[in-house]
Amino acid sequence: MAACVIRRTLLSTVNKYNRKHAISVLNVDLNSRQTPNMTRLSCSLFNVQQKRLMSSRPEGKVLETVGVFEAPKQQGKYETGQLFLHSVFGYRGIVLFPWHARLYDRDVIPATESKPTEPPGAHRSKEVKGKTHTYYQVLIDTRDCPHISQRSQTEAVTFLANHDDSRALYAIPGLDYVSHEDILPYNSTDQVPIQHELFERFLQFNASKVPPFIPRDTLQAWQEKNHPWLELSDVHRETTENIRVTVIPFYMGMREAQNSHVYWWRYCIRLENMGEEVVQLRERHWRIFSLSGTLETVRGRGVVGREPVLSEEQPAFQYSSHVSLQAPSGHMWGSYRLERPNGTFFDVRIPPFSLESKKDDTPNGFLPGPFTSLA
Numbered sequence: 223m224a225a226c227v228i229r230r231t232l233l234s235t236v237n238k239y240n241r242k243h244a245i246s247v248l249n250v251d252l253n254s255r256q257t258p259n260m261t262r263l264s265c266s267l268f269n270v271q272q273k274r275l276m277s278s279r280p281e282g283k284v285l286e287t288v289g290v291f292e293a294p295k296q297q298g299k300y301e302t303g304q305l306f307l308h309s310v311f312g313y314r315g316i317v318l319f320p321w322h323a324r325l326y327d328r329d330v331i332p333a334t335e336s337k338p339t340e341p342p343g344a345h346r347s348k349e350v351k352g353k354t355h356t357y358y359q360v361l362i363d364t365r366d367c368p369h370i371s372q373r374s375q376t377e378a379v380t381f382l383a384n385h386d387d388s389r390a391l392y393a394i395p396g397l398d399y400v401s402h403e404d405i406l407p408y409n410s411t412d413q414v415p416i417q418h419e420l421f422e423r424f425l426q427f428n429a430s431k432v433p434p435f436i437p438r439d440t441l442q443a444w445q446e447k448n449h450p451w452l453e454l455s456d457v458h459r460e461t462t463e464n465i466r467v468t469v470i471p472f473y474m475g476m477r478e479a480q481n482s483h484v485y486w487w488r489y490c491i492r493l494e495n496m497g498e499e500v501v502q503l504r505e506r507h508w509r510i511f512s513l514s515g516t517l518e519t520v521r522g523r524g525v526v527g528r529e530p531v532l533s534e535e536q537p538a539f540q541y542s543s544h545v546s547l548q549a550p551s552g553h554m555w556g557s558y559r560l561e562r563p564n565g566t567f568f569d570v571r572i573p574p575f576s577l578e579s580k581k582d583d584t585p586n587g588f589l590p591g592p593f594t595s596l597a
């Protein structure tokens with residue numbers, strides 16, 4: 223099946239609603255003897271939702287054939303060089319390497335082992351079992367970045383500058399973490415199917431391999447050098463009134479400032495509307511506990527300057543932010559306040575997560591660009 227993307231409105235059609243339909247269609251077609259053209263198949267999906275999406279699709283969209291879908295893997299993992307469409311955000315990407323994280327899902331029935339540490343006074347204290355889950359470090363096709371920028375930050379992977387300015391942060395655009403179930407794999411005959419400045423530095427085409435994009439030595443060296451600040455180890459998830467919040471914290475390193483040590487973390491958060499009712503995020507409420515004994519409360523409008531709407535057509539919003547402590551560890555938890563169409567509000571829990579430091583090994587010396595300064 224030839225996979226299609228929408229050049230100008232990629233996000234409006236690859237969403238939770240038609241992901242469900244697309245996967246069922248994929249299963250049927252992959253079991254048939256012939257492989258139908260995905261251009262026609264995609265158009266049939268548009269017809270199913272024509273009334274639903276008409277108001278949100280600007281004119282001038284163009285379908286472009288990018289490859290042939292493969293059956294999603296139910297077992298095992300995807301290899302370096304696997305091309306995919308993101309099942310929620312719709313962008314094209316390629317797998318660099320996997321991470322094996324511990325997923326702490328608070329929607330699962332409580333167990334008695336492998337629970338994450340929770341701060342005193344955190345809401346709904348309960349034991350949570352950690353389960354191994356596969357995520358992937360991926361490159362995002364830069365052609366798709368403009369289409370996803372309203373729902374997912376494309377500069378979510380950040381690191382500390384390699385100098386004395388403890389407040390200087392840099393980002394690598396188009397680098398993301400993707401859960402195994404969000405991968406819709408496809409293949410392509412194009413030798414450079416993804417446009418990203420790091421693509422040809424990290425990968426090379428080899429027609430005799432499956433997938434045909436194999437890692438260069440620079441990719442392995444980059445992964446090993448920057449492992450401390452790239453590593454994904456814990457994922458925390460909780461659902462309140464059909465709004466699922468997923469949090470992934472990352473330790474970034476330590477810097478000295480005014481005769482004290484400042485420890486930095488970034489955290490990536492995804493909000494996803496699992497129901498049918500349209501809601502809008504209005505406020506955030508954080509509580510940040512430091513090992514030094516301080517407890518800070520933060521309230522504010524929206525997140526990263528936005529108040530995103532979560533609907534069936536655009537069910538998810540993902541962003542990253544940063545926190546610093548003058549202690550090597552701490553905890554964060556909190557809630558979001560969302561508004562319903564009738565003007566009523568409800569609070570959605572942010573699952574508690576630990577802020578743990580590691581040996582300070584802030585990246586330096588081997589960071590192929592491009593970079594964006596966030597200072």
